[in-house]
Amino acid sequence: MDTNRTTHTTAAPALGHYEIDPDASIIEFTTRHVFGLLPVRGTFAIRSGSIDINEPLDDCAVRVELDAASFATGSRQRDDAVRSARFLDTARHPLMTFAADRLDGTTLHGTLTVRGIARPVHLSVAESASSAGSFTARATARVDRTVFGVTASRGMAGRHLDVAVRVRCVRGGRPLAQDL
Numbered sequence: 001m002d003t004n005r006t007t008h009t010t011a012a013p014a015l016g017h018y019e020i021d022p023d024a025s026i027i028e029f030t031t032r033h034v035f036g037l038l039p040v041r042g043t044f045a046i047r048s049g050s051i052d053i054n055e056p057l058d059d060c061a062v063r064v065e066l067d068a069a070s071f072a073t074g075s076r077q078r079d080d081a082v083r084s085a086r087f088l089d090t091a092r093h094p095l096m097t098f099a100a101d102r103l104d105g106t107t108l109h110g111t112l113t114v115r116g117i118a119r120p121v122h123l124s125v126a127e128s129a130s131s132a133g134s135f136t137a138r139a140t141a142r143v144d145r146t147v148f149g150v151t152a153s154r155g156m157a158g159r160h161l162d163v164a165v166r167v168r169c170v171r172g173g174r175p176l177a178q179d180l
Helices: 076-083
Strands: 016-020 026-033 038-053 061-072 095-104 107-114 117-131 134-144 160-171
Touching: 038 160, 061 076, 061 107, 095 117
Parallel strands: none
Antiparallel strands: 016 038, 016 160, 026 038, 026 160, 038 061, 061 095, 095 107, 107 117, 117 134, 134 160
């Protein structure tokens, strides 16, 4: 994740209820492996979500469901291990959720739930762009996996994930033909 990029924020989207388009949205992450020597990049899929843009903007609400089994790094062995009971335990905890009810400037304050454990996570909204009936947004966060009980392979697997979220949101659901 390039944290040195110049950020650009445009005007807030129109007030209202928006659905996150899972096909046009993604969560990417980077971490370190093998005692911090090797970078690892991967993704999670967004299953569903919604964003309510309210007045004042501080009262915006976000609800997102992530498919825990969608964890993907390009290494089948690693991906299977992370999905196992030693790490994410996707058989017992198929969903990860994020819920936020407060936007403070460009920081979205919320709660991430992983493996049934809920902890605060703050997303830094880096940019947003609006068009008729939709908007896109990009945000970043740093997540400590150990606070969610994902503690296997200390030293070998990185403790922190630097997360980049990109979402496309459409007013009330499916995009209009002119938005495609």
